[in-house]
Amino acid sequence: MPRIRIVDRPLQLQRRFRGGVSRREALKTFGALGVGVGALGLGGSLGCEQVSVGFPEGVACGDPRPDGATIWTRAVPHPPVPRTSLLWLVAEDPDFDRVVAGGVAPAEPGKAFAVHVEVAGLPPDRWFHYRFFAGADASPVGRLRTAPAPGSQPDRLRYGFASCQQRNASHYVAHRALAREDIDFMMHLGDYIYVNDFGDLTLDDYRRRWAIFKSNPLLQELHAAVPLVAIWDDGEFYNGVDATGDPVRLAAARRAWFENMPVVQPADDRIYRRFPWGQLADINMIDVRSYRDPEVPPNQLGVLVGLDVQNTLVPGVEAMFAEGRTTLGAAQKAWLLSEMGGSSALWQMVGNPYNMNPWRVNDADNDPDRTNPEPHRNAGVYVSNEAWDDYQAERRELLVAFEALGLRDVVFTSGHTHFFIASELQPDFDDPASPTSAFDFVTGSLTADPDPRTIAPIETLRIAEQLFEFNNSPYMKHVDLVEQGYAIVEVTPEETTCDFRGIDTFDANAEAYTFARFRIARGSRTLEVLPV
Numbered sequence: 001m002p003r004i005r006i007v008d009r010p011l012q013l014q015r016r017f018r019g020g021v022s023r024r025e026a027l028k029t030f031g032a033l034g035v036g037v038g039a040l041g042l043g044g045s046l047g048c049e050q051v052s053v054g055f056p057e058g059v060a061c062g063d064p065r066p067d068g069a070t071i072w073t074r075a076v077p078h079p080p081v082p083r084t085s086l087l088w089l090v091a092e093d094p095d096f097d098r099v100v101a102g103g104v105a106p107a108e109p110g111k112a113f114a115v116h117v118e119v120a121g122l123p124p125d126r127w128f129h130y131r132f133f134a135g136a137d138a139s140p141v142g143r144l145r146t147a148p149a150p151g152s153q154p155d156r157l158r159y160g161f162a163s164c165q166q167r168n169a170s171h172y173v174a175h176r177a178l179a180r181e182d183i184d185f186m187m188h189l190g191d192y193i194y195v196n197d198f199g200d201l202t203l204d205d206y207r208r209r210w211a212i213f214k215s216n217p218l219l220q221e222l223h224a225a226v227p228l229v230a231i232w233d234d235g236e237f238y239n240g241v242d243a244t245g246d247p248v249r250l251a252a253a254r255r256a257w258f259e260n261m262p263v264v265q266p267a268d269d270r271i272y273r274r275f276p277w278g279q280l281a282d283i284n285m286i287d288v289r290s291y292r293d294p295e296v297p298p299n300q301l302g303v304l305v306g307l308d309v310q311n312t313l314v315p316g317v318e319a320m321f322a323e324g325r326t327t328l329g330a331a332q333k334a335w336l337l338s339e340m341g342g343s344s345a346l347w348q349m350v351g352n353p354y355n356m357n358p359w360r361v362n363d364a365d366n367d368p369d370r371t372n373p374e375p376h377r378n379a380g381v382y383v384s385n386e387a388w389d390d391y392q393a394e395r396r397e398l399l400v401a402f403e404a405l406g407l408r409d410v411v412f413t414s415g416h417t418h419f420f421i422a423s424e425l426q427p428d429f430d431d432p433a434s435p436t437s438a439f440d441f442v443t444g445s446l447t448a449d450p451d452p453r454t455i456a457p458i459e460t461l462r463i464a465e466q467l468f469e470f471n472n473s474p475y476m477k478h479v480d481l482v483e484q485g486y487a488i489v490e491v492t493p494e495e496t497t498c499d500f501r502g503i504d505t506f507d508a509n510a511e512a513y514t515f516a517r518f519r520i521a522r523g524s525r526t527l528e529v530l531p532v
Helices: 023-032 173-180 203-214 217-225 247-260 317-321 330-341 388-404 458-471
Strands: 013-021 052-054 059-065 068-074 076-078 084-091 099-107 114-119 127-134 142-145 157-162 185-188 228-230 273-277 281-285 307-311 347-352 360-363 380-383 410-418 420-425 438-444 476-480 484-491 495-503 513-521 528-530
Touching: 013 023, 023 084, 023 099, 059 127, 059 142, 059 217, 059 273, 068 084, 068 142, 084 114, 099 114, 142 217, 157 173, 157 410, 157 438, 173 217, 173 484, 173 495, 203 217, 203 247, 281 330, 307 317, 317 388, 330 388, 347 484, 360 458, 410 484, 420 495, 420 513, 438 495, 458 476, 476 513
Parallel strands: 059 228, 157 185, 185 228, 281 347, 347 410, 410 438
Antiparallel strands: 013 099, 052 076, 059 068, 068 114, 084 099, 084 127, 127 142, 157 484, 273 281, 307 380, 360 380, 420 438, 420 476, 438 484, 484 495, 495 513, 513 528
16 A cells, blocks of 8 residues: 655744745745655555545634734545645735745644644735645635734724624625725634534534534635634633633633634633734734633513613622622733833724623613612613623723823724624713723624514614613713624724624625714724714
């Protein structure tokens, strides 16, 4: 039986091609190093069977840096072999006539054949194309974006942010629309998958769930077209996950996330991180799940438009205001304030898995008809969606710290709620004299989850939106309970704008449209609502 030659080379052997070479010349170069196409262990035969490699989940690029990014694929050999080596190339053009970097990386069954390559040595602020090769088999072509050089002053940063992509009767048309947007990267804020809370318990269970979600062709097209900057929420673990979960199950879920994202897994599994975009902006990605205290459970006062509530006048629920409760953990909070406080970037953007803004059904401490004569500061009936309202002292601490550090241009881009919200953020949102310390834009869901038509008639939802804005006035500028879609942020030295983009996820041919627009002038404490 002919032997398949498996290359045993250091992980991610890389070579930079100065000036660019053709794909043929690149293959010759790696052939001279003993790692050419014929040496990849993929073009020979195994008995009477030809070994082939499939790329069932396409490709992805993530975490852009000034000199490169992380590229990803899953390379599955048929029939299985103990180890597979892939050739990867990065080129200036989609035909790979001008290859600028390349190398070899292993795909192993112990990592579910996931391949991560940290491409380095590229020039900053440029677009490139990349591809993986396995003998005669090749992956789709993806696009790679490098960030601007340190100290540079870009004219613009434009990115999309989104979350919550359930598999149901709706289509992934928002993903197709995002792939066509003129954006530098797409920020995914979690709920990339939705696990079975009681059935997905082991690493194999999580891997199967990821494979189901990543099989969607429109999702794959999005990742091939646009780099990804990702964080997790609870859908990747189980509903309501926090720091008190089963360590074995949490470790399995984290490993599956790293296997499936274009993010290299660090030894401590830390995913909070920062990406400078020259001197224009820093992108700070935070983890609100791994270190958080459990949520304050909702009380039994009923449901409003499908949302559980937390009445802080009910004994026990006032724990939402307790000092010391955390969603970030001490180390991450110190990191965030240190990074932001020491930065000279014009803007601080924060990728935040769940909404930062307060979200109340009723404002109790400003209600003249309240039955409790001395309610707690900020008391009221809150929408129970296990977000920052459960950690009000920590939220206030951050907003006060922004003021103390002289940070005036902080923008949170958030997910999780399935609804679009735009708000100003004050340390004390019931005190008119409390300054606006930051801003929060919250995106709706990428798919219909839930279908708003199953909650209530659209007219009723529109009335509920008005009630929400009234009970969260004046800081909540907009809320939408109907639309699905994503948001687009554009950052310049003078301003940040945000467009809420809706799409009919039940129409396979739907196009995205802007239904709300907002502007923040640099140095301003006001969120402006723009005409559409």
